[in-house]
Amino acid sequence: MDRNDALLGDWRERALALEREVGRAVIAQQRVIRLATTAVFARGHVLLQGDVGVGKTTLLRALAQVLGGDYARIEGTVDLMPGDLIYYTYISAEGRPAVEAGPLIQHGENLAIFFFNEINRARPQVHSLLLRVMAERSVQAFNREHRFPHLLVFADRNRVEREETFEISSAARDRFMMEVTIEAPADDADRTALMLDARFHDTDRLIAALTPAMVPYRELNAVAETIQQTVQAAPALQRYVLDLWRATAVPTEYGVRLSDVDAAQLVLAGASPRGMSMLLRAARVAAWLEGRGHVTPEDVQAVFHEVIAHRLVYQPVYEMRRQEISARLMAGIVGRVAAP
Numbered sequence: 001m002d003r004n005d006a007l008l009g010d011w012r013e014r015a016l017a018l019e020r021e022v023g024r025a026v027i028a029q030q031r032v033i034r035l036a037t038t039a040v041f042a043r044g045h046v047l048l049q050g051d052v053g054v055g056k057t058t059l060l061r062a063l064a065q066v067l068g069g070d071y072a073r074i075e076g077t078v079d080l081m082p083g084d085l086i087y088y089t090y091i092s093a094e095g096r097p098a099v100e101a102g103p104l105i106q107h108g109e110n111l112a113i114f115f116f117n118e119i120n121r122a123r124p125q126v127h128s129l130l131l132r133v134m135a136e137r138s139v140q141a142f143n144r145e146h147r148f149p150h151l152l153v154f155a156d157r158n159r160v161e162r163e164e165t166f167e168i169s170s171a172a173r174d175r176f177m178m179e180v181t182i183e184a185p186a187d188d189a190d191r192t193a194l195m196l197d198a199r200f201h202d203t204d205r206l207i208a209a210l211t212p213a214m215v216p217y218r219e220l221n222a223v224a225e226t227i228q229q230t231v232q233a234a235p236a237l238q239r240y241v242l243d244l245w246r247a248t249a250v251p252t253e254y255g256v257r258l259s260d261v262d263a264a265q266l267v268l269a270g271a272s273p274r275g276m277s278m279l280l281r282a283a284r285v286a287a288w289l290e291g292r293g294h295v296t297p298e299d300v301q302a303v304f305h306e307v308i309a310h311r312l313v314y315q316p317v318y319e320m321r322r323q324e325i326s327a328r329l330m331a332g333i334v335g336r337v338a339a340p
Helices: 003-025 031-042 056-067 124-136 188-196 203-208 217-230 235-249 272-289 297-311 322-336
Strands: 046-051 068-073 087-091 097-101 111-117 138-140 142-147 152-157 178-182 267-269
Touching: 003 031, 003 056, 003 217, 003 272, 031 046, 031 056, 031 178, 031 217, 031 272, 031 297, 056 068, 056 111, 056 152, 124 138, 124 142, 124 152, 152 322, 178 297, 217 272, 235 267, 235 272, 235 322, 272 297, 297 322
Parallel strands: 046 152, 046 178, 068 111, 111 152
Antiparallel strands: 087 097, 138 142
């Protein structure tokens, strides 16, 4: 066993322990936790989707706790301006105007998780600033550059209330590695626990009970790069991913058919090169978490929907049905494209 294998074996045990610890605070969400862990070790930003009160904030606070980094949050509103992420003004006790660092920069390089709640309530100008932060992990403020080398951005979209919302552009969606849907638990025992177990009624106490800094966040960038360099993708697997890529743009060429949808006219634009590189990046992490040193078709399929679905651009007539159509289209592509 070489040095990298030993290193990644140790880190895999830490990653699995992280999942178990987060699972103490966020019950009945094993797949969501696995996808969040994949994003953490692939260093990819994430869109979250789900109804109110399903545990999105708890999940992110739990992640920040076990990573040992700082957590910050901002609420999307129709009057939010780009500067509100960077600073806020107030009247001091002395009656004078004062300026303080905003949620994005107040933690400096210690910021590990930034949660933008209801991002589709914020204006496109705010999205633009966030996209730069996501791409460059830096921002100019107070006459200097503020860097966030360990930052991951999680953004939630309100999928129910559409008043005073601004749809996220396809270019903006493409910057997020994944879009993950969080649903309320279906099992009655889990629902009963969430209703009656007092442990889940005080989020601050729930998060404080988790082991802090189990996975040192300052080392994640180096570990993530080692995973990408070590976990291999064979030529046959690469050809399979190329076929998946083409199928996102022309699904009918691979025999994909959807009832009540003209599949030949459905897609305006398939997955981007960025999206496909993120698919392989996430698949390598998925393979590593399963203890493999090479990517299998199952690893690609495990993350395919979450990494690819939100990137596709549909004909306007189908956009309002995106969520329902995407689930069937992704399943159709995976089912029809031959795996090695």
